Amino acid sequence: DAGITQSPRYKITETGRQVTxxxxxxxxxxxxxxxxxxxxxxxxxxYYSAAADITDKGExxxxxxxSRSKTENFPLTLESATRSQTSVYFCASSADRxxxxxxxxxxxxxxxxxx
Amino acid sequence: AQSVTQLGSHVSVSEGALVLLRCNYSSSVxxxxxxxxxxxxxxxxxxxxxxxxxTLVKGxxxxxxxxxxxxxxxxxTKPSAxxxxxxxxFCALMDSSYKLIFGSGTRLLVRP
Numbered sequence: 001d002a003g004i005t006q007s008p009r010y011k012i013t014e015t016g017r018q019v020t021x022x023x024x025x026x027x028x029x030x031x032x033x034x035x036x037x038x039x040x041x042x043x044x045x046x047y048y049s050a051a052a053d054i055t056d057k058g059e060x061x062x063x064x065x066x067s068r069s070k071t072e073n074f075p076l077t078l079e080s081a082t083r084s085q086t087s088v089y090f091c092a093s094s095a096d097r098x099x100x101x102x103x104x105x106x107x108x109x110x111x112x113x114x115x
Numbered sequence: 116a117q118s119v120t121q122l123g124s125h126v127s128v129s130e131g132a133l134v135l136l137r138c139n140y141s142s143s144v145x146x147x148x149x150x151x152x153x154x155x156x157x158x159x160x161x162x163x164x165x166x167x168x169x170t171l172v173k174g175x176x177x178x179x180x181x182x183x184x185x186x187x188x189x190x191x192t193k194p195s196a197x198x199x200x201x202x203x204x205f206c207a208l209m210d211s212s213y214k215l216i217f218g219s220g221t222r223l224l225v226r227p
Contacts, residue, residue, distance in 0.1 A: 104215060
């Protein structure tokens with residue numbers, strides 16, 4: 001019963017480097033989300049996906065790329081990392097709207113530092 | 116535009132005292148509202164949710180929240196604080212596209 005996992009849990013990278021954060025869920029949930037958490041801002045949505053091969057921008061998508069070739073995986077890529085992308089990143093998933101649960105389940109987070 | 120405001124970035128209570136964490140929302144449609152808790156170095160965990168059924172919602176760990184449309188509020192309460200309740204609490208609103216809009220969070224400190 002792994003649920004939703006994120007890797008790595010901690011990452012330090014240099015400005016300008018590409019970095020990919022992984023997210024994997026075992027529930028076959030249709031919806032997946034990426035958030036960043038910064039002090040004073042709560043959680044802000046970066047990208048989300050309604051199903052495999054369907055993705056859409058959230059509130060703060062600039063500088064990020066996502067893909068979803070398989071239902072269970074939703075990687076987030078920082079194409080050229082900047083210091084402003086230093087943050088804690090959370091992945092979440094939720095079941096189909098038809099189940100009316102609306103609950104999002106969160107992974108443990110990835111703490112990313114860009115030097 | 117839909118939004119969530121949490122009043123007080125930090126709330127400190129004594130163990131055994133009432134916990135009250137405030138959340139106000141702005142929405143032009145009937146809202147779905149949530150409270151999440153985040154313990155140190157962990158992800159968010161759902162405490163409770165309001166989805167237009169009963170206005171008083173009971174959640175896990177003895178927490179409850181009351182939806183008040185006239186006040187556009189969804190405050191979180193617990194009659195008696197435990198040391199284990201120390202965490203950060205987030206109020207969230209589901210927007211018309213089924214995405215969550217979070218408040219900025221309230222850190223609850225529990226004094227022995």
